[in-house]
Amino acid sequence: MDTANVILEAKGLTKRFGEVIALNEVSLQIRTGEIQGLIGENGSGKSTVSSIIYGIHSPSAGEMLLKGKPYAPKSPLDARGHHISMIVQEKDTIDMLSVAENIFLGDEGRFRRGAFISVKEMYQEAEMALRKVGLPQLDAARPVGELDFETRKLIEIAKALYYKPELMIVDETTTALSHDGRMKIYEIMRQLKAEGKAVLFISHDLPELMEVCDSLTVLKDGELVTTIPKEEFSEGTIKRAMVGRTLAGNLYRTDYGNRLTDQVAVSVDHVSTEVLKNISFSLHNGEILGIGGLSGSGMHEIGKVLAGHIPAREGTVKVFGEKLQGIAHALKLKVGYISKDRDVETLILNESIQDNLTISAWSMLKKGKFFILPRDEKKFARVQIDHLKIKCSSGAQLVRELSGGNKQKVSFSKLIGNKSKIMILDSPTRGVDIGVKTTMYELINNLKHQGHAILIISEELPELIGMCDRILVLKNGRITGEVKRHKNLKDVDVIDFMI
Amino acid sequence: MKKYRSVIIQWMGLILVILIFGIWSGGNLFSKYNLNSMIITATPLLIACLGMSFIFAHGGMDISSGAVVALASLAAVVTMNGSGSLLLAVIVSMLASMACYMVNSVITNKFGLMATITSLSIMFAARGLVTYICQQTPNESISIASVDVTLFKKNYSFMVLVAVIAILVLTVVFNYTEIGKGAKAIGDNSRSAGQNGVPVDRTKMTCYAIAGLCVGIAAIFKLCSTGMVQSTTGTGMEMDILVVVVLGGMSLSGGVSTKISSAVVGTFTYVFLVKGMTIIGLNPNIVVLIKALIFLMVIYITAQRNTLKTIPR
Numbered sequence: 001m002d003t004a005n006v007i008l009e010a011k012g013l014t015k016r017f018g019e020v021i022a023l024n025e026v027s028l029q030i031r032t033g034e035i036q037g038l039i040g041e042n043g044s045g046k047s048t049v050s051s052i053i054y055g056i057h058s059p060s061a062g063e064m065l066l067k068g069k070p071y072a073p074k075s076p077l078d079a080r081g082h083h084i085s086m087i088v089q090e091k092d093t094i095d096m097l098s099v100a101e102n103i104f105l106g107d108e109g110r111f112r113r114g115a116f117i118s119v120k121e122m123y124q125e126a127e128m129a130l131r132k133v134g135l136p137q138l139d140a141a142r143p144v145g146e147l148d149f150e151t152r153k154l155i156e157i158a159k160a161l162y163y164k165p166e167l168m169i170v171d172e173t174t175t176a177l178s179h180d181g182r183m184k185i186y187e188i189m190r191q192l193k194a195e196g197k198a199v200l201f202i203s204h205d206l207p208e209l210m211e212v213c214d215s216l217t218v219l220k221d222g223e224l225v226t227t228i229p230k231e232e233f234s235e236g237t238i239k240r241a242m243v244g245r246t247l248a249g250n251l252y253r254t255d256y257g258n259r260l261t262d263q264v265a266v267s268v269d270h271v272s273t274e275v276l277k278n279i280s281f282s283l284h285n286g287e288i289l290g291i292g293g294l295s296g297s298g299m300h301e302i303g304k305v306l307a308g309h310i311p312a313r314e315g316t317v318k319v320f321g322e323k324l325q326g327i328a329h330a331l332k333l334k335v336g337y338i339s340k341d342r343d344v345e346t347l348i349l350n351e352s353i354q355d356n357l358t359i360s361a362w363s364m365l366k367k368g369k370f371f372i373l374p375r376d377e378k379k380f381a382r383v384q385i386d387h388l389k390i391k392c393s394s395g396a397q398l399v400r401e402l403s404g405g406n407k408q409k410v411s412f413s414k415l416i417g418n419k420s421k422i423m424i425l426d427s428p429t430r431g432v433d434i435g436v437k438t439t440m441y442e443l444i445n446n447l448k449h450q451g452h453a454i455l456i457i458s459e460e461l462p463e464l465i466g467m468c469d470r471i472l473v474l475k476n477g478r479i480t481g482e483v484k485r486h487k488n489l490k491d492v493d494v495i496d497f498m499i
Numbered sequence: 500m501k502k503y504r505s506v507i508i509q510w511m512g513l514i515l516v517i518l519i520f521g522i523w524s525g526g527n528l529f530s531k532y533n534l535n536s537m538i539i540t541a542t543p544l545l546i547a548c549l550g551m552s553f554i555f556a557h558g559g560m561d562i563s564s565g566a567v568v569a570l571a572s573l574a575a576v577v578t579m580n581g582s583g584s585l586l587l588a589v590i591v592s593m594l595a596s597m598a599c600y601m602v603n604s605v606i607t608n609k610f611g612l613m614a615t616i617t618s619l620s621i622m623f624a625a626r627g628l629v630t631y632i633c634q635q636t637p638n639e640s641i642s643i644a645s646v647d648v649t650l651f652k653k654n655y656s657f658m659v660l661v662a663v664i665a666i667l668v669l670t671v672v673f674n675y676t677e678i679g680k681g682a683k684a685i686g687d688n689s690r691s692a693g694q695n696g697v698p699v700d701r702t703k704m705t706c707y708a709i710a711g712l713c714v715g716i717a718a719i720f721k722l723c724s725t726g727m728v729q730s731t732t733g734t735g736m737e738m739d740i741l742v743v744v745v746l747g748g749m750s751l752s753g754g755v756s757t758k759i760s761s762a763v764v765g766t767f768t769y770v771f772l773v774k775g776m777t778i779i780g781l782n783p784n785i786v787v788l789i790k791a792l793i794f795l796m797v798i799y800i801t802a803q804r805n806t807l808k809t810i811p812r
Contacts, residue, residue, distance in 0.1 A: 309694060331696040339694065346695075348688045351755045359684055360695040362677050370676045414695075 005032045007167055007198045008053065008071070008084075012062035015048050015222075022048045024222045025062070030167060035189055035199040037213035039206070040242060041405070041433035045222040046202050050169045053200070054086040055079040077106065085160035089172040089431065090343075093152050095145030100126035102144050103159045129158040134184055148296060150181040157188060167198045172431065174203060178295050178459065186212050204433055206235060218242055239434065251438060252466025253445045256487050260284045260469065265422050265453035266306060266335075271315035275301045277477040278315070283422070283453045288444065290468030291457040294498050298477040300340055303426045303457050306330075307337035319422065331360065336420025338411045340427040340457075346411050347399050354381035354395035356410055361418040384413035388439070405436030412443065423447065426457040441467060461491045473497035509748040509761065513768045520775025527778055528771070535655055539724050541770045542658040543717035547736070548743050548762035549669045550713025553706035554614075555744060556673070557682040558689070558753030559607075563599065563618040564714050564740055566625035568733030571596040571718035573629050576728050579646045588646075592722070593715035599625060600711030604704045622737075630730040640729035643722070651723035658720070665713070666763060672709070673759040682706050686753025742790055743769045745797045 008030040015023040023045040030036050038046050051057045053064070055073030064071045066082060073079040076086070093102045100123050104110070111118045111125075126140035133154045144152055153173060160168060170189065174182045189199045189212060203209050209216060210233045218225040218241040225241045266283040275298040283289050293299040304310040306317060308330035317324040319333040330337075339345035347356055358365060358377045365376050381395040388409045392402065399410055408428070415423050428444070429437045444467060448454055458464050464471050473481040473494060481497030483489065521528045547564060554561050575592035579585065599621055607617045633639050650657055673679035681702040684692035693699045717736075722728065741751075747765025750756050772793075776786045 307694070327694065328696055328698060337694070344688070345691050348684055348691050348755075350687045351684070355680075355684070355755060359680075359692070359697065362680065362696075366677075371671075372675055372677065372680065374675075 006030070007032050007067060009065040010049075010053070010062065011064070013049065013052060013059050013064070014061040015045075015052060015057060016060045022222055023052075023059075026219070026222075026224045027062075028217055028224065028227070030198050030200055032166075032198050033193055033196045034214045035193050035201055035212055037209040037216040038200060038202045038219065039204070039209055039216060039238065040219035040225075041403075041435050044219040044242075044433075046219055047171060048222075049219070050086060050171050050200065050202060053079070053167075054084060054169060080163055083164060083166040084169070085163055085165035085167075086169040086171060087153070087156050087160055087173045091149075091152065092156050093144045096143060098141050098143055099130070099138060099147075099155055100140040102155060103129055103140075103162060105159075125162075126158075129162045130155070132161055133158045133188065150177055150295065153177060153181065154184065157185065161188070165192075165197065167200065168192055169200045169202070171202045172204065174205065174208060182208070204431070206238060206434075210235070210238075242434065251434075252441055252463075256485060261286045261451075265320060266455075267318045268302075268306070269316050269318070271305060271312040271317060273301060273305060273310055273313050275477050276305065279477075279479060280315075281472055281479065283455055285421075285453050286448055286451045287470070288448050288454045288456060288468045290464035290471035291455065291474060292459075292461065292464050292471050292494055292498065293474035295459065297474040297498070299457050299459075299474045300426055301477075302474070303337060303339075303424045303455065306422075306424050306455065307335055309337075331418075334419060334421040335424065336360075336415030336418065336422065337424045338408075338415065338426060338428060340430065342407065342411050342430075346414070347407060349398070349400035351399065352396045353385065353390065353392055353399055353402075353410055354378065356399050357381045357384050357395075357413055357417055360414050364418060380417060384417045387416065388413050388443070404431040405433055408432050408436065408440070412440070416447075420452075422453045422455070424455045424457070427459065428456060429458075429460070429463060461494055465489050465491070465494065475499075505748050506758070506760065509746075509764045509768075512746070513764055513771070516768050516771050516775065520771060520778070524775060524778045528775055533774060533778065537770050537774050538655050538658050539720075540774075541766055542662050543720040544736075544739060544743060544770070545662050545762065545766040546665050546713050546720075547717040548740050548747075548766055549665055549759065550710040551740055552669075552673065552744065552749065552757065552759045552762050553679070553682055553709045555749055555751055556679070556686050556753050556757040557703055557706055558686040559614040559703070559706070560751070561600075561603070561618040561710065562615065562737040563603065563622040563625065564710075565733040565736035565738075566622040566629070567596050567599045567711075567714050568718040568721055568736055569629040569728065569730075570599065570625040571715050572722040572728045572732055573632060573641065575719055575722055576641050576643055580641070580644050583646055585646055585648060585650070589716075589719050592719045593712050596715030596718060597708055597711035600707040600714070601704065604707035608700045608703065626730075629728070629732065633728065633730045640727045642727035648723040648726075651720055652726075661716070665716075669709070669713075670759050678702060678705050678709075679759075683753070683755045683757060686757065687755055738790075738794075739769070742794050745794060746772075748797075751798075 006029045011027050013023055013026045026045065026049065038049065040046050048057065052059050055075045055078050058072065071082065073082065094105070097105070103126050104122055108117050111122045123140045130136065130138050130140065135151065135154055135158070138151070144155065170185065174185055177185070189201065192199055201209065201213060213230070215227055215229050216233065216238060217227045218238065220242060228238065261284050263285040264282045265285050268279055268281050271279045279302065291299045291302055301310060305312055308324055308327040319330070319335060322333060324330055343349055354377055358380055361380065362372055365372050365380060367373055378395060385392065385395060390409045390413065391406050399407060402410065429440055432440065444454060456464065456468060469485045471483045471494060472479050473483070475498055483494055527533065551561065551564065571592040574595040575588040578591040579588040603617050603621050606612060607614045633641065681692065681697040684697055685699055685702060689699055721733065743765035744761050745751070746768045747761030747763070749758065749761035773786060776789065
């Protein structure tokens with residue numbers, strides 16, 4: 001193999017977490033002037049690879065060579081010193097600090113003038129860094145907490161680029177971004193490539209990887225399956241490599257019968273909140289209703305209003321004819337909700353799968369008036385774990401140790417377990433791989449046929465078009481359009497209402 | 500096995516302390532006199548720690564317990580001397596203590612203050628009030644007059660009985676009801692707990708009420724064993740409680756890893772340790788110093804254990 005422009009070579013990387021082998025003898029080469037993709041199902045070891053390269057974890061065995069020299073970073077700071085940067089999936093900025101302070105966090109020393117830090121110089125440098133990611137108008141003195149998710153991600157990229165990375169790792173960053181945000185990131189990656197730098201791009205989104213990458217490395221269960229050059233890219237080949245079997249054709253449901261029951265589960269009547277303006281719609285039993293829009297359109301707020309987390313300032317929300325009052329009431333009326341920020345709002349990562357599953361079902365598990373017995377909890381959790389085939393050692397395993405897809409299965413199981421009749425699913429397949437996605441869609445479809453009322457809030461149009469009976473499109477807090485399920489429904493038909 | 504490691508460590512610590520000081524003191528540690536005196540120290544401390552576990556479980560922190568003990572004792576002694584009824588005094592003590600903790604909880608919830616800071620002001624207010632009232636009396640203290648308090652002072656089987664009942668009842672509430680489970684969920688992630696239907700404010704308030712109730716019971720035992728209230732009554736109790744739970748391996752950050760058994764093991768370890776050091780003739784000031792060192796050491800070990808590495812996504 002040609003080793004001329006290899007910047008980073010990993011040989012036999014192995015990582016064990018206790019008894020779990022997250023990565024087994026993985027060897028790969030990353031070249032300059034190339035965008036290399038890394039794909040695999042959740043738990044396949046993608047993130048382990050990147051966290052080893054970036055110095056977050058050290059490998060249990062194996063070694064790395066950076067430009068031919070042994071490379072064993074002790075910390076992310078160490079990696080940064082070797083001109084390796086990483087952008088992570090989750091939030092990596094501190095809300096209370098200004099944009100500039102976030103960019104130079106841990107490196108304020110470079111602006112030292114005597115005993116003080118030159119704030120002026122820091123802001124100037126920050127503004128220069130921001131210009132490179134297309135944010136010239138952003139005030140570097142603003143606290144990051146005031147900015148939206150997408151801008152924050154771009155700030156992280158600005159930070160990464162400032163340190164002139166020879167290798168930039170982009171770890172599942174794009175899933176949470178809008179179309180525009182993604183385009184910006186692609187552009188930056190291509191620019192790095194043109195400058196002769198290397199990019200390692202980790203993503204779940206196959207079309208995006210196929211478009212952007214020059215080669216694609218596939219991992220499965222901690223082992224390297226194959227590396228595919230661009231010429232041989234095809235969806236079928238890659239998916240087969242990922243899953244190790246041929247996937248059945250269709251991801252979404254295939255029926256197009258549009259008959260709705262006339263049993264209204266939720267009716268929203270002229271509801272306004274700080275973000276939403278005069279929203280009215282109804283959700284029927286046995287219906288999958290989609291809510292689409294761009295980030296900032298208020299689509300996520302609808303879910304929170306329906307689940308009782310945010311009160312309607314004007315108008316009413318009725319669930320089975322009863323006026324909704326708060327979270328406890330919503331739960332009592334069998335409204336289940338999965339938040340977009342599942343790790344913070346729906347799950348308790350430090351607790352076991354069992355504790356997570358039972359928490360929203362305590363009222364069902366109670367013996368007498370007060371007591372919740374471990375025996376009943378265990379049984380309850382067992383049923384749910386088996387039902388959705390959650391991959392875990394036992395119900396006692398901590399949720400934080402699970403992969404993204406299995407975490408989402410736990411979230412779903414909570415709703416099924418407490419017998420929710422109305423399911424509000426915000427970004428149900430965010431950060432979830434194809435295998436689990438298929439399971440989720442099947443499950444949602446089954447729930448529909450059992451007569452559940454389902455609301456899917458999603459930024460992924462294909463998902464909405466593929467799954468929903470109706471799609472409501474939001475823009476600036478208002479409903480701008482309604483689209484009915486149809487075989488020939490295209491992205492553009494929906495996008496029109498968004499912009 | 501791994502799951503029970505920390506529990507085993509705590510119990511081993513207790514056994515070690517008992518063995519070392521038992522041998523060092525030539526068996527003197529287990530004399531009837533010493534055992535009885537340990538029961539007197541342990542009972543109020545244990546009951547207070549059990550109650551405080553509910554506060555630690557939901558991630559709260561309280562340093563007012565010493566001052567609240569003083570205030571509750573004061574209320575109790577005044578009631579006792581006025582009415583001549585021990586039972587009434589017990590009830591008043593519990594109510595006074597609960598009132599302090601409820602005020603704390605309401606202020607914390609309503610104004611979104613840090614619980615520690617609120618408890619600090621409760622501590623000053625309660626301590627100030629007790630000092631002021633005591634200073635108005637000729638001896639700068641109020642003693643129990645003409646009420647028979649032998650039950651709380653010398654009846655060791657009664658003390659053990661109360662302690663055992665407290666352990667049983669509170670363990671059940673802590674582990675098998677929505678109050679204890681809710682508190683732990685709040686300690687781990689209050690936002691998520693709330694969105695899953697745990698009534699966050701109400702659960703916190705219930706936890707404070709339980710803590711208040713327990714501190715009130717502890718106050719009665721303390722009052723009866725000393726026979727009077729003065730401005731220094733209960734001082735240092737809040738620190739003793741922290742040392743106890745930390746010795747018992749409780750994580751002060753709250754959450755599901757909080758074990759109420761920590762209060763039990765911790766109390767025993769603490770009481771045997773302090774008694775042992777006194778028997779072998781250590782200077783009491785050095786005993787305090789050693790307490791401080793143990794506190795630091797255990798906090799350090801606990802902090803180390805909590806930074807467990809986990810598998811990335």
